[in-house]
Amino acid sequence: MQSNNPVFRNSDEFNGRTSNAYGNQVYGGSGTAHAGYGTTDPSTWGVGTPGSTQAATGPMTIDSVVQKTGISLLVVLVAAFATWVLTPALGDRGSLLTDTAVSHLYGAMMIGGLAAFGLSMANSFKRSISPALVLAFCVAEGVALGAFSKFFDYQYGHGIVIQAVIGTFAAFAGTLAAYKFFDIQVSNKFRIGVIAAMFGLVGLGVLEIVLGLFGTGLGIYGFGFVGFLFSLLGLVVGIFMLVLDFDYVENGIRAGLPERESWRAAFALTVSLVWIYTNLLRILAIMRR
Template sequence: MQSSNPIFRRSEGFNGRGNATMNSPATWSTGAAGGYAQGQGGYDQGGHGGGYGQAPQVDQGRMTIDSVVQKTGLTLGVVVLFAAATWFLTPNLSEDPAAISTLYALSMFGALTGFALAMVNSFKKVISPALVLAYAAVEGIFVGAFSKSLEAMFGDGLVIGAVLGTMAAVAGTLAAYKFFDIKVTPKFRMWVMGALIGFVAVSLLNFVLRFFGADFGFNGFGTMGLISSVIALGLGVLLLILDFDFVERGIEAGLPERESWRAAFGLTVTIIWIYIELLRLLAILRGND
């Protein structure tokens, strides 16, 4: 069953097609169809199902929940570090109102560079830890600059509220996924990814129309912005469920430990998405008080 998430699409194991034979690394990097057949977790320990008969090599270790948590923690730590550095090293807006242009430039740099690195990481067949950490660093710059500018414009407390809300959303979604044994079906994936594509398309349309003075506020801080933020938060929770499912499939498929970085990257993208939309939602609600 193929993942529709571009971050995980390049990894066979995340799609339930990975070969769990760790002494045959070529099977997961070349798309062999042995091993984790049809999502049942059946391992082809000898490589017979995938048609590979390579000589035993050094066991590189398998991806586990612990390795995914460690890599995700490290990646999010880099985001927080660079966000904090951006926050404290940029001028205080109360003392220098003109500094808003600096924050805007930093947020645009972080957002655009982060998007480019996200695309590279999403479509690389072999995940690069260095590129994942580079993505985390530039996204940290974006998060720090965007957060500081919104807190300056809409008042104190927004960032703390968004951080706590993000932690609650991630913990709550994980608890619901495990305790309620949520099953991710092909139809569920199709609907979530369809909604995501539609949301991104409308957001990009609004972004382009803004240059012609005809945007309809989808990315703004008005009523339409409120609606889009609520929709985006709902999508973020659904994407987290897909992420958890993809990670679970990758572990069952016996992917190499290096693939923990791909899992960490996917989770980091979704968590940043949720944080930014929560921050924007709180700003909109504060502005409407």
């Protein structure tokens, strides 16, 4: 079965583009037929077979995915913290922002955001995953998030960033627990629906930016009722994106994909968590208003 997720769709390993002597789909490095999607319990996720010859570095395991995801998130946090510290101080809440402070923050958000978007496209459509590109994306995303978070912390009260971070990891833990204990089965229609919703939200966001250049807009990035609904919908879509990520990790491990594919899974999980964090931060800001 071919993935509808752009992150996984171009991976030969994730989509079984080779076949064995019997005409069955096999995955790179494994030489064995795939038994099907959604047929295993996450509690049975393995950590690989010692001494496997599937790849020079062994197969992808839950441990390798956790390690690569941890590294990716650490890079995002370090870049965000560095941006927060190195940009000019904004002063006390309610004080007027200087032009220098505003220009630095918006510059970091624009440069980091555009770089992260370009690198995310490169990682999504690259057939062979590149750890260097994944980490470069994490750096760019961290720069954008650092400036974004600093502005929200100044504008809507101290502690809002910590609350959003805690909420993001709570959403991750809750979604993983639900996926495992309720044995959630990911259908093809569900995949298509989530990906369509994600691209729809991205498209509306781009339209809002374009309309903003002409002094108008839809209000989806505002702090009114429309903005709240848009952020809430984005949060729900982000949680569904995590479900897709868990499904692909589960089936990738089952198929015995090479360890380098752990970076692809880590990239997808990082994108989903960043998506959830930004929407949750906006929801908290709107509620504080």
